[in-house]
Amino acid sequence: MITLHHSPETRSMRILWLLKELEAPFQVIPHPFDKSLRSPEYLTISPAGRVPAIEMDGESYHESGAITEILCERYPERGLGRLIGDLDRPDWLVWLHFAETITQHAAALTQQHVALRDPATRSPIVTRLEAARLAKCYAAIEGRLSTPVENRDYLLTSGFSAADIAVGQAVYLGRFFARLDEFPETAKWYQRITERPAFAEALPLPGTGLYAQDFYPAVEG
Structure with missing residues (x-):
């Protein structure tokens, strides 16, 4: 199960959209877009205190571009990434x-x-x-x-x-x-x-x- 840390109308929206397109199993933990993102607990997941962040297989990942690459490589059958060797x-x-x-x-x-x-x-x-x-x-x-x-x-x-x-x-x-x-x-x-x-x-x-x-x-x- 993938956990997405998400605040509406932020960069995490692109990861929410991506997860739905991938039809991946996931859950969302909503966050207000405020200083609570700087809490010590959340900083262990996203060191800069930003969304998106995901938790997957006991690890946490941040930065929406990196998360996109990670998820597309995890679900290559959905065809949303372009893997090494692909002309595109x-x-x-x-x-x-x-x-x-x-x-x-x-x-x-x-x-x-x-x-x-x-x-x-x-x-x-x-x-x-x-x-x-x-x-x-x-x-x-x-x-x-x-x-x-x-x-x-x-x-x-x-x-x-x-x-x-x-x-x-x-x-x-x-x-x-x-x-x-x-x-x-x-x-x-x-x-x-x-x-x-x-x-x-x-x-x-x-x-x-x-x-x-x-x-x-x-x-x-």
């Missing part, structure tokens, strides 16, 4: 870890718009800059999906994979701060992957997520 493995690794590039900008904007409750403490420069950086990430995805190859429905030519899960969840976070209006291929891809039942099952229950509104403009007011 280099691209799989690149896009899997590109999710973190997107997420760092979404995390900076989450801090500005959500964690800093007093609007006077927020930086208009930071919010505009990070929203623009998110758009550049979308442009990179758009370029990939616009490559003229047959059946470019997903990030890899070989089909849906954990790379789509990781990047898709990062875009889910990014869309609270930067829209996909100017990126039609990315918008179609995002709709395609988020129509999967496992994505819907990984969404937070009403009232349990980090975000109080659907969109946070870079310039408020």
Whole structure:
């Protein structure tokens, strides 16, 4: 049995989605996204006090990219990883870890718009800059999906994979701060992957997520 330590609308959402796609046996231990993640007990599982973390076979693992690789190798029959020797493995690794590039900008904007409750403490420069950086990430995805190859429905030519899960969840976070209006291929891809039942099952229950509104403009007011 795999145990996932999870907080809604954080990086652990991508591991929850992945576990559901893998149809792996698992249980979830929910955590509020607060200082309780720095408790001595939790720090023995995730030394930086972050989610996700998983416990499996008497060991604990943290970092969502690493966890994704570990789980895909554990369940190769599900076809969500690309193992050593697979022609698509280099691209799989690149896009899997590109999710973190997107997420760092979404995390900076989450801090500005959500964690800093007093609007006077927020930086208009930071919010505009990070929203623009998110758009550049979308442009990179758009370029990939616009490559003229047959059946470019997903990030890899070989089909849906954990790379789509990781990047898709990062875009889910990014869309609270930067829209996909100017990126039609990315918008179609995002709709395609988020129509999967496992994505819907990984969404937070009403009232349990980090975000109080659907969109946070870079310039408020």
